[in-house]
Amino acid sequence: MDVGVTLPGHGADLVAHAQHAEGLGLESLWHGDHLIPVNPFLDATLVHATVAAVTTRIKLGFGVLVPALRGPAWAAKQIATLQHLSGDRVLLGVGSGGEAHGEAAWHAVGVPFAERGARTDAALEVLPRLVRGEPVELHGEPVALRPGATMPPVLVGGGTAAALRRAARFGDHWYPAFVPRRSVASGVRRLAELAAAHGRPAPGVTVGVSVALGDVPASVVDGRVRGMTDYGLPEDVAREVVVTGSVAQAAERFAALADAGADRIVAMPFTEDRFRQVELVAEATVAM
Template identity: 85%
Template sequence: MDVGITLPGYGHDIVAYAQHAEGLGLESLWHGDHLIPVNPFLDSTLVHATAAAVTTRIKLGFGVMVVALRQPAWTAKQIATLQHLSGDRVLLGVGSGGDAHGEAAWRAVDVPFADRGKRTDAVLEVLPGLVRGETVSLHGHDIALSPGAAMPPVLVGGGTNAALRRTARFGDHWYPAFVPRRAVAAGVRRLAELADEFGRPRPGVTVGVSVALGDVPASVIDQRVKGMTDYGMPEEQAREVLVTGTPAQAAERFAALAEAGADRIVAMPFTEDRFRQAELVAAATVTW
């Protein structure tokens, strides 16, 4: 199994952190995509361009890009550019945007929140051709972007049936986050059925997990649980899906997710000692 880790949402240590994660042997770096978040958050494409410039091997994952907020031609141009800058290291996580983030970003770009699912599918229909530099019909006009690039793997975020169907239709991986092992196993089974309907092989599975390894005060864990329940998750599930304890204990949790069908783990540290968390996550991969 591959193991990646999220970048800080903002701050001046992104360069050092990216190099640190690569030096530890982690497979990928991930950054979210929020226009108007609760907390400060840097633009995902620019963060990954920065990380690409200071690393050579580690992959660069969007966790996840909300493509319905963006014009598809500009989206494709940015993805193709990042592929060129990074040497084809992009992992394109895509999501439709959830209720928990509210409608402020959608109002800011004059896109109806209710249309996000339909717009996401429409973008995914044309994105591969646009990225590759092929001629694509867009708004009644044929266009081709240059230079084209290899279309990166598409990972579709979300745990709903709509997300699974979108994954089976367009995705190379399903990318749920903060879900119990049993939900991963059930999703894998459903994904196989849906993939058969579309005549495609079953996509792989990447799972995002919230982690805090080492000696972490109970109050910090309680605060993280509160943050997850504020997003509508039951407290029992929030505590169940947190990965805490030693690297060996984390390795056991990662192995359980692998048995459920996961091919990749994306560790999402929620404590302030992010450099140390990267080291502990890397130690968990060695232990496992």
Template identity: 80%
Template sequence: MDVGITLPGFGHDIIAFAQHAEGVGLESLWHGDHLIPLNPFLDSTLVLATAAAVTSRIKLGFGVMVVALRPPAWTAKQVATLQHLSGDRVLLGVGSGGDAHGEAAWRAVDVPFAQRGKRTDAVLDVLPGLVRGTPVGLHGAQVVLSPGATMPPLLVGGGGAAALRRAARYGDHWYPAFVPRAAIAAGVARLTELADEFGRPRPGVTVGVSVALGDVPAAAIDRRVKGMTDYGVSEEAAREVIVTGSPARAAERFAALVEAGADRIVAMPFTEDRFRQAELVAAATVAV
């Protein structure tokens, strides 16, 4: 099992945190992708490029890039550039964008919110060829980007039926977050069926998990539950999926997700002691 951790959404300690996460042995770093979010958030491509420049081993994940907000050629150019800068360490999480952040970002770039799923699929149809630098038809012309790069592993975010179908059709991994163990197991079973329909191997599974290890005040957990309910998660489900307690207890929770079908865990710390959280998550990884 691989275990990664999310970077802070913003702040001057992103560089130090990236180096710290690599130093404690975590597999990957992840950053979300929001144009007009509920909370302040730096640009994902620039943050990951910065992390690439100050690390040498740890993988760099988009969790997840909302590709429908961008022209596909620019998306491919950025991904290929990051592959070159990082030495092929990119994990390309993609998603269609959800309801939680509203339609402001979509209006800002003149993309209809209702068409986000269709546009996401259209980008994924051409993205691998564009990244690799092979000829791709766009708007009636052949486009070749140079220099081409290795197409990174593609992870498809989301927990619904459309996301599962998209993951089976395009993805190397399915990437749900904040979902119970039973939903992972059910999703893996459905993913297997869909992959068979598309004649592809069943994608792997990366699971995003909200964590706060060690001695955490109940009020901090309550605030996190409230934040998750704002994203459409029920309070009962939010309390079920949050991972708290000792590294040994977290290891048990991670192992249960692996048993359900997960190959990678992405820890999403929600307390202020992020550097300590990285250490505790790394300790949990060793204990699995």
């Protein structure tokens, strides 16, 4: 199983964090994307451009990019540019910009909030050709972006039925976060059925998990659980899916997700000692 970690959202030395994770042998680095998110973070495309310049191997994941906020042409230009800058290391997580973030960003760019799902599907229809530099008709006019680039793997974010349908139709991976093992297993089964209906192989599965390993005060875990409920997660589920405890316990949790069908885990440390947390995640990866 591949294991990656999220970068700090802002206010940290991203170069040091990126090089630290790469030095530990982790597979990928991830950063969120939204114009006006619940919790503030830097622009993912600029973060990954910076990280690409100071690393050589580690992959660069969007967790997740919202193409409907950018429009497909600009999204494709940024994705292609990152592929050139990184040497084809991009993992393109894509989502529709869930309800938890509200409507402010959509008003800011003049896109109706209610159209975000349909616009995400429309973007996914044309992104591969746009990124590759192939001609695409947009708004009645042919467009060909240059230089073209390799289209990265698409990971469709979200744990809803709509996200599963989108992953089956467009995705190389399904990318839910904060979901119990049983939901991963049932999602894998449903994903295979939906993909078969489209004549496609079943996508892989990447799962995002909140992580706080070692001696972590209960108050810190409680704070993280409260934050997860802000995203609409029931408190009992939030407590169930947070990965805490020892390296061995984390390795068991990761292995259980692998048994349920996950191919990759994206660990999301939420304590102040992020460097140490990433080291513990790397140890758990080896211990699986």
